[in-house]
Amino acid sequence: MTPKIEINPETCNKCGSCVQVCAEGVFEKQDKASLPVAAHPERCFFCGQCVAVCPGDAITHHGFEMDNFPPFTAEMDIGPDALLGFVRMRRSVRNYNQKRPVPREMVEKLFDAARYAPTGSNVQSLEHIVITDRETMDALARHCVEFFGKRVTLSQDEKALSALDPRVASRIRAELPFYERVISEHKAGQDPFFYRAPVLIVTHADLTITPCPLEDATLASYQMMLMAQSLGLGTCYIGNFYEYANESQAVREMLAIPPEHDILISFTLGYPAVRFRKLVDRKKPTVRWLGRQ
Ligand SMILES: Cc1cc2nc3c(=O)[nH]c(=O)nc-3n(C[C@H](O)[C@H](O)[C@H](O)COP(=O)(O)O)c2cc1C
Ligand code: SF4
Ligand code: SF4
Incomplete structure (x- = not known):
């Protein structure tokens, strides 16, 4: 199943972390100043790392229940x-x-x-x-x-x-x-x-x-x-x-x-x-x- 992956330009700070962590190369980003795009969503294997790493909650990945990505708390460690x-x-x-x-x-x-x-x-x-x-x-x-x-x-x-x-x-x-x-x-x-x-x-x-x-x-x-x-x-x-x-x-x-x-x-x-x-x-x-x- 190819998921729909959206990036919110209002909240994305263009840090590039999603590009860095995605093992399947789903995201592409032209240069430092540009927004990433989910260029190859068909490669996604649903690891969740892009959503988990994004500092701005800018990624909506329709392959997941987006409310099941709670932030880390001290008790988890x-x-x-x-x-x-x-x-x-x-x-x-x-x-x-x-x-x-x-x-x-x-x-x-x-x-x-x-x-x-x-x-x-x-x-x-x-x-x-x-x-x-x-x-x-x-x-x-x-x-x-x-x-x-x-x-x-x-x-x-x-x-x-x-x-x-x-x-x-x-x-x-x-x-x-x-x-x-x-x-x-x-x-x-x-x-x-x-x-x-x-x-x-x-x-x-x-x-x-x-x-x-x-x-x-x-x-x-x-x-x-x-x-x-x-x-x-x-x-x-x-x-x-x-x-x-x-x-x-x-x-x-x-x-x-x-x-x-x-x-x-x-x-x-x-x-x-x-x-x-x-x-x-x-x-x-x-x-x-x-x-x-
Ligand atoms: C038996 C087994 C073999 C795996 N082999 C590889 C591997 O060769 N390369 C790799 O990058 N990840 C490998 N993984 C990691 C899985 O892709 C990863 O556990 C899965 O995507 C879930 O992500 P998580 O470990 O961050 O929860 C392996 C995982 C298991 C359980
Ligand atoms: S869920 Fe994993 S494989 Fe899919 S786009 Fe995000 S980081 Fe890449
Ligand atoms: S990790 Fe989030 S904030 Fe950083 S470039 Fe990707 S979508 Fe934008």
Whole structure:
């Protein structure tokens, strides 16, 4: 869609910032004294930077809701120590308070955070499913167990493994004890996939229009997780579901995933039933510098 982009000559101070920030070269400006013009609006990928940078509110970009560009306030800014502390406080929560449901407004707040995550080429194509009923989660868990069973069979079939990428084959071999443990926990009536969480969020996208689906979903879900944390909620990525979900037609049908879409990420959500009292240690990063230090 080519947007209409108007510049108000009364309020434009000809600073040229819109020309400078537009990565797509939408604006042209002849010289210092001239007004910019939106010469190539068809190139616009709706990043919003021209409107956000304009000191005179001179740009009306019809591809946006223009009242959704609020100015920065001091409360929006957090210092580096607070940010590091907050990201270090996030824990994968595998014990949920099942008696305390998550209010709908809180779940919606998570999607506010997801909405403002970066996306490759700014396509903003992620779609989300909120699952709150136990029967659906139990049915999904049964499909996961079925998949894990197939992996157990595969991990013991050296002929089939030798046909795979050797790195994948060695991972499958190494994960055999894990698959077996999860299957036996499920058999014993536990929920080793979704931890009986009150909510499961599943994110999917149309792969025909999304250049970086996994990255987009990961970034958006991480922002949702941080928002959840700020609301006193706990979360946990559930790779044991989303890594295999697309291989099951039954799962795709159960969640009404369109054929062009893939499930990209899922995480559980709920009030934690445990309280962490300390931050945790992590490995030091491995970093190589090429150039000046
Ligand atoms: C997975 C991913 C890959 C990206 N790759 C590039 C890139 O190669 N070059 C670039 O200029 N921007 C890249 N971006 C930035 C996006 O274009 C940008 O996030 C999007 O336009 C939204 O703008 P914002 O980050 O200012 O909110 C990438 C973003 C993501 C999430
Ligand atoms: S929204 Fe982004 S791409 Fe579109 S004109 Fe403004 S700066 Fe350029
Ligand atoms: S950023 Fe705004 S004020 Fe500056 S040249 Fe562009 S339209 Fe004019």
